[in-house]
């Protein structure tokens with residue numbers, strides 16, 4: 001078996017893994033990233049279909065916050081283009097652009113009880129939050145029974161957190177909308193979301209390497225400390241010695257790689273019982289005729305499963321061949337945190353699309369992906385995250401199963417990477433173990 005020595009190995013080139021690797025490399029640690037896929041970005045990557053750049057997962061990259069700061073810190077260009085206006089609602093066939101009016105303008109148009117709900121948002125802003133057990137749906141029922149408001153809250157939970165309002169703790173919903181970025185300002189990458197990962201990958205390669213199509217097959221530990229990783233590279237087993245491993249594969253896969261006996265018993269219990277993978281359905285649609293003119297993302301009102309849709313080519317025409325519009329629609333199954341019938345849920349989402357857009361049948365469906373189980377929309381729903389520490393010295397997790405409370409998406413993944421690498425770099429002198 002071939003062997004190497006590096007300062008750090010990152011397993012997985014998803015959002016969390018690449019942000020962590022770029023920060024470590026920038027901080028002076030020679031870092032090797034391995035990923036089993038043939039491209040960067042994990043669940044937020046991009047594929048080419050019939051000349052369209054089709055995103056697998058994330059499309060909206062938030063401005064501001066840790067994600068953007070990571071790119072500035074490591075000197076990676078962040079090529080994202082903001083749609084204007086960015087977010088609107090599509091209710092009863094009409095676009096409602098709430099602009100700067102936000103929640104008060106939106107709720108004010110829909111219900112007489114708006115002021116009661118807004119008061120609760122103000123309470124949340126000052127730290128007065130419901131406990132983690134009450135669902136967003138039950139919390140909202142306390143203030144209004146308006147069906148459109150309930151449908152909107154369901155679709156916001158679905159769009160941001162990939163779950164239903166009955167599944168998301170109200171505490172997580174309110175935390176996100178009152179103290180996180182809440183996708184107020186975002187952009188799309190004109191190369192497809194993979195463009196942002198390629199940029200971050202270049203930053204990693206300044207002080208490290210990235211091996212694609214290279215699965216990690218084992219994490220080695222001894223006496224509670226990490227000692228290295230074995231990977232499968234071009235059919236050969238390669239041992240990489242290191243005392244620092246960051247796993248972006250999710251806690252469950254990380255435990256499988258190191259073996260459950262290596263971990264403290266309470267960590268294994270958490271991995272078994274606390275994770276709640278959240279599912280969604282992605283429908284990429286090409287159309288000669290415009291379906292909607294709004295250039296950003298619309299969130300729907302009353303639907304069966306559909307929650308939101310982005311008009312990608314309006315802001316980034318290079319994603320589609322000339323003469324075509326490219327849209328991506330998202331739906332969330334019921335339940336999103338449990339088992340469901342994928343075919344039936346996709347059928348309901350397509351029914352919604354036909355209902356929302358009279359000319360939908362002339363459009364061409366490029367791909368339909370059901371994100372679930374071990375390749376989900378969120379490895380754990382907001383409110384059900386695990387710690388980033390694994391109980392093994394030198395072995396950390398990053399990504400969307402170990403988010404800060406109430407956060408979501410690539411921004412949350414970047415935040416996990418910052419927390420972990422800040423702790424690592426603060427404890428280590430700048431050093432380099434050598435090149436792989």
Ligand SMILES: Cc1cc2nc3c(=O)[nH]c(=O)nc-3n(C[C@H](O)[C@H](O)[C@H](O)COP(=O)(O)OP(=O)(O)OC[C@H]3O[C@@H](n4cnc5c(N)ncnc54)[C@H](O)[C@@H]3O)c2cc1C
Pocket residue numbers: 011012013014015016017034035036037041042043044056057058059060061062214215216217248249253280281282330371376377378379398399400401408409410411413
């Ligand atoms: C349909 C959809 C739409 C979304 N929309 C948005 C959005 O608009 N904005 C937003 O911010 N977020 C969005 N998200 C969420 C966002 O895409 C995810 O939260 C984020 O991409 C998850 O990143 P991660 O760091 O957890 O890594 P992952 O994406 O899970 O990547 C981990 C990588 O590790 C690899 N790996 C696993 N095991 C091994 C192994 N043993 N060896 C080597 N490699 C391994 C995997 O193949 C993968 O490439 C969306 C998600 C989905 C599914």
